[in-house]
Amino acid sequence: MLDRPHLFIDGQWLAPQSGEYFEVFDPSDASLLAKVAAAGRTDVDLAVGAARRAFDEGSWPRLSGHERAGVLRRIADGIRARQDELAVLEVRDNGKPLPEAQWDIADAAGCFDFYADLAARLDDDERPIALGDKRFRASVVRQPVGVAAAVIPWNYPLLMAAWKVAPALAAGCAMVLKPSELTPLSALELATIVNAAGLPPGVLNVLPGLGSEAGAALVEHPGIDKIAFTGSVPTGSRIMQAAAREVKNISLELGGKSPFIVFADSDIEAAVEWIMFGIFWNQGQVCSATSRVLVERSLYPALLQRLSDEAQKIRIGNGLEAGVLLGPLVSAGQHVKVSTAITQGIADGARLICGGKRPAEQDQGWFMQPTVFADVPLNCALWREEIFGPVVCVNPFDTEAEALQLANDSEFGLAAAVMSRDLQRCERVAQALQAGIVWINCSQPTFSELPWGGVKRSGIGRELGEWGLNNYLETKQITRYESSEAWGWYLQ
Template sequence: MRSELYIDGRWTAPAQGETLPVVNPATEEVFHHIPAATEADAEAAVRAARRAFDEGPWPRMTGAERAKILRAMAEGIRARLPELARLEVMDNGKPLPEAEWDLADAAGCFDFYAGLAEELDGEVEPIPLADGRFTSKAVREPVGVAAAIVPWNYPLLMASWKVAPALAAGCTMVLKPAEATSLTALELGAIAEEAGLPPGVLNILSGKGSVVGQALVDHPQVDKVAFTGSGPVGSRIMASAARDIKRISLELGGKSPFVVFGDSDLDRAVEWIMFGIFWNQGQVCSATSRVLVERSLYDRLLGRLVEEAEKIRIGDGLQPGTLLGPLVNKVQYDNVLSHIDRAVEQGAKLATGGKAQGFNHGYFVAPTVLTDAPLDSDAWREEIFGPVVCLRPFDTEEEAIRLANDSRFGLAAAVMSGDDVRAERVAAAFRAGIVWINCSQPTFTEAPWGGYKQSGIGRELGRWGLDNYLETKQITRLVSDEPWGWYIK
């Protein structure tokens, strides 16, 4: 496990020598310390990235040359997948199979963007002009130095969603992982180094967001900020970035609805509801935490959901068979339990769960199903980011759509129905950037990811993710010998 920062191709002690403890959320034990970067470390990392962009080879390489290194990084992740997965279980808490799945996706992300890097070679879009004296074309170039600030729920995967397209575009980057889950992000520095990434192209700073994250957002030599996290922090980043008119992309919170019609298969509906809210302990920005069920199916579905939720095996993510691990840390644990208590105080009924799991240690919360949460309650309107789902019945399609869209968020939404025409109609009516039909949460590197309203700005993944790190340049050429006729006689 790394105990230094990665700056300009070198492993470096933090400027003030401070560290942060790494706590295993299943045992509450401190098992490692990571370096706590300071403003001085952020300055050094940005300068290294700036120099690598302005003077180094990376932006000037062909896309095929960059692709070769990106694929080597993908292979580096795969070669160390068992080790990296265990690290993510130890600092994040998720079950080992989930961590392995995430890391396989992270490697695939680097492979995917390697392919898009190759496609950038020779990419020129001719622009037809009405004036035949000129020709014009559009080309795309890297935006410059990017700062990526990523969350703790998918540590290396979320880093890959930003690092891979940025590097494919020819940008240089400073990566700031979440302070609770920095272990695999730091290891990415070693993987990049082994893959042959030039010094300064990728710099990795662990530390407190309020210190090093803010320093990156404020730095005048950072051209682009990519952030995944909470709405309030995203709002502050927008305000800070506005001073220098920095390019920004924000992937923020959600309170996603799942509409289930009465003609749905009960077993499939329950399975997808559970996956939509209990996967990763519910610590998913797109979690379908508001479930609207047609009244004819409501009682049966609620009963089955409670029955199946109570069967979920909870425990240390390294224990075989664990399906639900601990929440990431004490702060999140206390926050989720507080949300549940407040939901009951505001009128919601507890169908199951609602308490800490009965272990002597660890930040475990039982799968929780709430009913009858008032429409103006925090449980129905606010992101809880834990294994907590709210159910309520509806009578008409129009009512379901209205309730689903009645949110300041618009990240994701899901609909389940045996009627394909109705499912498509409801999907079109959702005000959300990601819509699932007869499922919830499947995510693919090839498809765009991002939300409407207060769920963010821009899209990650697919070609849209690459666009985040590219500028478009118009180049117009005079091809006629005719005099322009304004000044020259």
């Protein structure tokens, strides 16, 4: 068992003021993996105070972008130096297969490198503007927003931390990071890495703890200027309410129920591959998972059969075992949620094609077979609500207009995908899909350079790219009167 008895506050490892700890379990066998310090309200006060001092009095926001970039690059190097160790830790903490975890750790390092480049460009960001008869000269500058709170989910523990920490540091902010209580271990390792990289004390503080305690105290804290959250719609709504009281800057990346439209001229092998990648990657525990598949009717029977055949071939097991491509769900609670959704879907009249059960050979841990449903009633929870598991719903359509109507008939609008050999049709459909992210002839590729976020109830704002950096910057205009003549409005 691992012990993580301390919180990272003001560059130091401190025991929680309450003396409280919580347990973290290995989802592959339900064994106790670690005991972790549980931050409470007093610890949140300490961490926010440290971040406040680091921002208001410290050097970090006053360094040049090039100087901050150097620290971010050392953080990236520190992650890469421990890539194998961190990947194994993610597997044991989250359950995902090792190749996925290795991909995630490499992405996290790349994210810090990307924002290092953007930090360096901030040095040249002032934009002079000549106005009117040149009596005035104005410039537009961008400055860090202040102290940010980041609350991240359990499905991509280190990567989701990087998506928020890297742009915040690049902008010159100080931050308090609250990882999920289900998967806090890699965030604590990130604290060690940033410390070794020379980040000044207090600029990044890491507080594992329960959402109802540490998370609530953090987002409500008056010393926080900015809240960045990734998670469920209900929690995001509560954060909006808390932020509204003090009109705090927020960005929210919430749920999804993303559609994947497959036209009849698609290559069936490519379609099945991308459908599987879109729903079985990370056990379907992905906010953007393309869990609603719409297939043109003439292709529908053949695609269902091929998808069922291939889904049943996926090797399920402990993510550290060679060849495993589907690990366990993250927790007992998540297993219950997914199992309940499957049972209710059958009761609602959806046709179960394959899966839907715990694998017979996996009697420990929180495993679920890859599950395919067809002919799913459009008003049932299985079709309309986020399941966050390896469960895909497949329905037929007859026309492009019908496909778009079905795809857009959702309270969510995070992502969508379309597949066809007719690229003009793909582009037309992509423009009409109500989503912040649209993939053509693929599903799920994500790049640090491109914006990530959704419309409708899928959230507010965008992460990644320059849009992610803008989350942590305020824009200021500075206007100077330059004319040698008096203004002469009141005094002649």
